[in-house]
Amino acid sequence: MNDLNNNLPGVFSPVITPFNKDLSVDHKKLIQQCKWLLSQNVGLAVFGTNSEANSLSVDEKIFLLDKLIDHGIDPNKLMPGTGCCAITDTIKLTKHAVKHGCVGILMLPPFYYKAVSDDGLFNYFSNVIESVNDDRLRIYLYHIPPIAKVGISLKLIEALLRKYPQYIAGIKDSSGDWVNTQRMLDQNWDNFSIFAGSEAFLLQTLRNGGTGCISATANINPEGIHNLYKNWREPDADIYQEELNNLRSIVQSYPLIPALKAIISHYHKDTNWNILRPPLSAMNNADSEELIKKIKKINFSIKSLH
Amino acid sequence: MNDLNNNLPGVFSPVITPFNKDLSVDHKKLIQQCKWLLSQNVGLAVFGTNSEANSLSVDEKIFLLDKLIDHGIDPNKLMPGTGCCAITDTIKLTKHAVKHGCVGILMLPPFYYKAVSDDGLFNYFSNVIESVNDDRLRIYLYHIPPIAKVGISLKLIEALLRKYPQYIAGIKDSSGDWVNTQRMLDQNWDNFSIFAGSEAFLLQTLRNGGTGCISATANINPEGIHNLYKNWREPDADIYQEELNNLRSIVQSYPLIPALKAIISHYHKDTNWNILRPPLSAMNNADSEELIKKIKKINFSIKSLH
Numbered sequence: 001m002n003d004l005n006n007n008l009p010g011v012f013s014p015v016i017t018p019f020n021k022d023l024s025v026d027h028k029k030l031i032q033q034c035k036w037l038l039s040q041n042v043g044l045a046v047f048g049t050n051s052e053a054n055s056l057s058v059d060e061k062i063f064l065l066d067k068l069i070d071h072g073i074d075p076n077k078l079m080p081g082t083g084c085c086a087i088t089d090t091i092k093l094t095k096h097a098v099k100h101g102c103v104g105i106l107m108l109p110p111f112y113y114k115a116v117s118d119d120g121l122f123n124y125f126s127n128v129i130e131s132v133n134d135d136r137l138r139i140y141l142y143h144i145p146p147i148a149k150v151g152i153s154l155k156l157i158e159a160l161l162r163k164y165p166q167y168i169a170g171i172k173d174s175s176g177d178w179v180n181t182q183r184m185l186d187q188n189w190d191n192f193s194i195f196a197g198s199e200a201f202l203l204q205t206l207r208n209g210g211t212g213c214i215s216a217t218a219n220i221n222p223e224g225i226h227n228l229y230k231n232w233r234e235p236d237a238d239i240y241q242e243e244l245n246n247l248r249s250i251v252q253s254y255p256l257i258p259a260l261k262a263i264i265s266h267y268h269k270d271t272n273w274n275i276l277r278p279p280l281s282a283m284n285n286a287d288s289e290e291l292i293k294k295i296k297k298i299n300f301s302i303k304s305l306h
Numbered sequence: 307m308n309d310l311n312n313n314l315p316g317v318f319s320p321v322i323t324p325f326n327k328d329l330s331v332d333h334k335k336l337i338q339q340c341k342w343l344l345s346q347n348v349g350l351a352v353f354g355t356n357s358e359a360n361s362l363s364v365d366e367k368i369f370l371l372d373k374l375i376d377h378g379i380d381p382n383k384l385m386p387g388t389g390c391c392a393i394t395d396t397i398k399l400t401k402h403a404v405k406h407g408c409v410g411i412l413m414l415p416p417f418y419y420k421a422v423s424d425d426g427l428f429n430y431f432s433n434v435i436e437s438v439n440d441d442r443l444r445i446y447l448y449h450i451p452p453i454a455k456v457g458i459s460l461k462l463i464e465a466l467l468r469k470y471p472q473y474i475a476g477i478k479d480s481s482g483d484w485v486n487t488q489r490m491l492d493q494n495w496d497n498f499s500i501f502a503g504s505e506a507f508l509l510q511t512l513r514n515g516g517t518g519c520i521s522a523t524a525n526i527n528p529e530g531i532h533n534l535y536k537n538w539r540e541p542d543a544d545i546y547q548e549e550l551n552n553l554r555s556i557v558q559s560y561p562l563i564p565a566l567k568a569i570i571s572h573y574h575k576d577t578n579w580n581i582l583r584p585p586l587s588a589m590n591n592a593d594s595e596e597l598i599k600k601i602k603k604i605n606f607s608i609k610s611l612h
Contacts, residue, residue, distance in 0.1 A: 023393070023433070054391040054418035057364070057398070085360040085391070087329070087583055092363070109585065112360035112417065114453055116585040124584035127329070147420055149455055150585075277393060278430035279415065279422040279456075 007076055008103060008193065010212030010229045011202075013037050014048025014081075016219050016260050017056070019275040025060060026272065027067045033219075033264075034073055040222035041230075044073065045106055047081035049147060049174075050216040050257050055277040058089045062096050075101040079214075083108030083142060087124060091131045104138045104169060106214070111148040118156045125160055129167050137167050144174035144197065151175070154183060161189055172214045173197050178204065185209050199225045200248050203241040206232045216256055217248050220263045220302060250294045254287060255280075262288040263295065267302040313382055314409060314499065316518030316535045317508075319343050319525050320354025320387070322566050323362070325581040331366060332578065333373045339525075339570075340379055346528035347536075350379065351412055353387035355453060355480070356522040356563050361583040364395045368402050381407040385520075389414030389448060393430055397437045410444045410475060412520070417454040424462045431466055435473050443473050450480035450503065457481070460489060467495055478520045479503050484510065491515050505531045506554050509547040512538045522562055523554050526569050526608060556600045560593060561586075568594040569601065573608040 015037065018029035034044050046068070047053035047061050056064075065080060082093040082105050094105055107128075109121050129137065141160075145151035152171065160168045173181045174197025181201060184194055185208040193211035196202055202213045202225065218225050221244070228240040251259050258276060262283045265273035274282045283291070295301075321343060324335035340350050352374070353359035353367050362370075371386060388399040388411050400411055413434075415427055435443065447466075451457035458477065466474045479487045480503025487507060490500055491514040499517035502508055508519045508531065524531050527550070534546040557565050564582060568589045571579035580588045589597070601607075 049418075055393060055416065057392045057394045060392075060394060086363045086366075087361060088363045088366060110361065112355075112453070113586060114455075117587060120585035120587045123587065127584055147418070149420075278433055279426035280419060281423060281426045281429065 008211070009041070009043030009077060011041070011199075011218055011222070011226050012043040012045040012079055012195070012212070012214040013218035013222060014045045014050040014214060014216055016257065016264065017051045017053075018273055019277060020272065021275065023275070023277055025056070025064060027064055029272075030064060031068060031071045031073070034068060037218070037222055038073070038077055041226040042218050042222040043077045043079060043103075044068075045079045045081065045172075045214050048106060048214070048216075049081075049144060050219070050260065051081070052257060052277055052280060053081050055280070058084065058093050061093055065097060065100060065102075069100050076103045078102040079104040079106050079140060081106045081108065081142065083110070085110050085112045087127055090128050094128060094132050094137070095134070098132060098134045098137050101136065104140050106140045106142050106172060108142045108144070108148055109150045109152060111150045114149055116150060118153055118159070121150075121152070121156055122159050126163065129164055135166070138169035139167055140169055140193070140195070141171040142174070143171055143180075146174070146176060154187070157184070157189070157192075158187075161192065165191070168192070170194060170211065181205060181210070182208065198248065199228070199244050202228055202244070203232055203237055216260060217244075217251060219260050220251070221247055221300070223303070246298050247295060247300050250291070250298070254283065254291055258283040259291055262291055263302070266292050314517070315347070315349030315383060317347070317505075317524055317528070317532050318349040318351040318385055318501070318518070318520040319528060320351045320356040320520060320522055322525050322563065322570065323357045323359075324579055325583060326578065327581065329581070329583055331362070331370060333370055335578075336370060337374060337377045337379070340374060341377075343524070343528055344379070344383055347532040348524050348528040349383045349385060349409075350374075351385045351387065351478075351520050354412060354520070354522075355387075355450060356525070356566065357387070358563060358583055358586065359387050361586070364390065364399050367399055371403060371406060371408075375406050382409045384408040385410040385412050385446060387412045387414065387448065389416070391416050391418045393433055396434050400434060400438050400443070401440070404438060404440045404443050407442065410446050412446045412448050412478060414448045414450070414454055415456045415458060417456045420455055422456060424459055424465070427456075427458070427462055428465050432469065435470050441472070444475035445473055446475055446499070446501070447477040448480070449477055449486075452480070452482060460493070463490070463495070463498075464493075467498065471497070474498070476500060476517065487511060487516070488514065504554065505534070505550050508534055508550070509538055509543055522566060523550075523557060525566050526557070527553055527606070529609070552604050553601060553606050556597070556604070560589065560597055564589040565597055568597055569608070572598050 143152040170193030196205040196213040324332040449458040476499030502511040502519040
């Protein structure tokens with residue numbers, strides 16, 4: 001599963017979404033950012049949590065996906081998030097992504113209703129799979145209980161794998177709880193790729209048979225994260241991991257999406273990169289300057305801008 | 307504010323949504339249910355939490371709203387829920403509801419991203435109001451932290467009322483926390499209608515200057531709830547309230563939406579009423595029979611079916 005020759009990238013970035021001043025998406029800038037990430041060997045988990053995907057309508061996501069494909073982005077590098085609250089939305093967006101040949105789909109559980117049963121979630125995913133009804137569908141479940149407040153249990157994964165082994169391809173574990181990731185890795189499920197939700201767990205994940213990570217910080221540090229992914233068997237791997245952790249811990253000491261946008265905005269000298277859709281807000285200038293100072297102090301910068 | 311001659315109904319039902327076996331919405335049955343509720347003097351908070359609104363796409367909600375209006379439902383009795391995660395969805399659906407002349411809009415805050423600031427939420431509502439840009443817009447904020455996990459603070463209400471007194475018309479408080487409702491009632495905001503999120507707080511709300519309630523149980527007991535609303539100044543009001551509480555406490559000892567659907571299904575002798583969209587699930591037969599037995603024991607039944 002750690003095979004670098006595998007089609008699936010080992011590091012994905014939940015690509016941050018650039019907005020114009022009127023809050024519409026700047027799709028041209030998104031295409032540029034995606035092309036830059038690809039040049040850094042990082043796959044594109046567009047429409048993730050850190051993409052502010054849940055602040056975009058389904059139609060906006062379909063439009064953006066079409067634009068990315070139209071502009072030559074390789075669908076083999078695309079793992080769009082398609083999980084919405086409404087099953088009809090999830091089916092519509094998933095069908096569209098599969099039609100484009102996206103290598104995978106990152107799927108949130110429906111997240112409005114809380115304390116739903118595993119049976120209810122099973123019925124949901126089951127209905128999506130059978131409605132999409134396409135052999136090319138590869139679902140990566142998205143477990144992010146700190147935000148979604150609805151999670152994916154081991155029992156649910158097992159039930160889905162039993163019925164849909166060909167469609168349930170893996171999981172992104174953004175629980176932030178290594179014990180949970182370890183427990184999943186211990187199952188040794190066949191043809192099931194486990195991605196850490198942060199590069200902080202990348203080395204541990206790879207050493208325990210996982211596939212890689214899908215990490216917000218890959219938006220600003222794709223090279224560094226891919227470097228650990230490529231060299232995790234080398235003696236220096238723990239040092240690489242520590243370096244990644246240093247950067248990560250600075251960035252995540254601020255609200256993550258505004259911090260990522262502040263950094264990109266700084267290095268691109270483009271204030272529009274600092275625009276978020278409400279209810280999220282941009283960092284204030286003081287925090288922004290402090291953040292930039294801190295990351296420069298550990299000698300971090302974005303070297304190869306597009 | 308308690309004026310019965312006021313246009314605004316004092317009791318609203320978040321109308322439960324009937325599905326067909328293929329999980330599509332049965333719009334004809336929804337129209338019937340709405341007409342029955344109106345005949346019981348209850349307003350229609352379609353697309354509420356208990357309507358499984360967050361399991362419907364924006365286009366499905368627009369379709370249903372059109373159908374309701376086409377079939378003669380009075381928009382003066384309609385308070386559709388229009389708050390989605392994505393601001394573009396909220397604007398689209400709100401515009402549509404306002405165009406139809408709906409008496410009010412029940413608006414959830416965006417609920418995917420957690421721990422968002424009041425400023426971020428203010429910017430969200432502000433952007434919605436200015437994008438809808440219609441004098442007829444009347445927003446009732448929807449505070450339901452147990453489910454949305456994102457709430458509406460007093461400070462936020464105050465900030466919104468300061469800037470948009472003509473648009474911010476009230477709130478539904480589904481916190482389940484009387485202290486919170488009381489605190490809002492104590493503010494005596496001008497032209498601001500406070501609805502309890504359950505009839506359990508109806509009498510208290512009316513006695514303290516509130517407007518009424520928007521309650522799930524109004525789907526099955528519209529007459530009883532409206533009766534207390536109409537007669538809250540009568541000496542028997544506390545007895546009415548106690549009767550309502552007895553029914554409510556039985557129903558809400560089960561998952562609420564499946565319980566409501568089981569009761570409607572029983573009295574209509576229509577098993578399709580028992581269909582929920584995943585991730586929610588219908589009650590099993592044993593629970594369903596137990597529930598019906600319990601409500602019959604307190605002499606409850608739905609007397610006047612449509």
